[in-house]
Amino acid sequence: MPARKRRLVLVDEETGEVVDPKPRVPHDFEGKGYTLQSVGAETPLYKLKLSGAEWDTLDYLRENGGANAYIRLTPEDLATEISANESTCKKALSRLTRLGILLKPSPRAAAYQLTPLRYWEGAGSTQVTATKRLAPPRIAPDDKAKARTAAKKTAPPEPTPLRRAAGEKSR
């Protein structure tokens, strides 16, 4: 007797109707190579209205090991490195932490790490582990990022689709 073939279908719990499954969405990667940034999973950085000092802070951390571990960084040190005021650096670190791009081991610590949801250096498996361990918040646009210029105020901003990143739990 031939084995009975199981057939699984999606059923709408309310109506009892069989629902067609959604087609698979092709991955952004498309075999074009290997990138160390999780591009596509988060709000684009250029949409966050980051200042020059904030971009420089991200670059500094990325080039100094901040993409896979906490590194000690004070606004004074950062100011020397990126040729900016100490207060500007303090504001930059504060805003990037509020946006969820930078993580701190504790609220009063002077150490920062780039969120593994967006930046990682190392194997993909360790990125997944780090994401599970740190459980970083999603990069969320703040009021400054949401503020639109006078000319653009008429058109509503397009919502950015949210997708789960590698190792991230559903919320």
Added chain:
Amino acid sequence: MTVHAFDPDAEFVVPPLYKLKLTAAQRCMLDWIERNGGLFAAITVPVEDVAEDVELAESTVYEALARLTALGLLVRDKAGEYRINARYVLSSNPALRQLFAAAMVDPLITPDTRAEAPRKVSNADARRRRTIRPV
């Protein structure tokens, strides 16, 4: 004629981006191009659409493209398309820089005689090949 030996530490030194005093608009443009595939291939940069997407004035976009091209961060081809300088990847990913530097000075991987010989099969496989099983 003097031939200089390849020195990865000298060849792969790229000034850090945070030392170039880029404006926020210039960083946004670089991010937009990277996000739209400009790291792996030359792409068209439609200035009007980009200005709309990044919420900048068109003139700012033109200025940003000009400065990034002058710095060498962007490479513009004859067709007017832009590609990000591959050295930028080395600048922003120090681990990759070390890997590439090591790859340039490491010895070549050369197949030996064992590699060119036919693949050795296990005793069990050899026995299986010799035995003709009745159907």
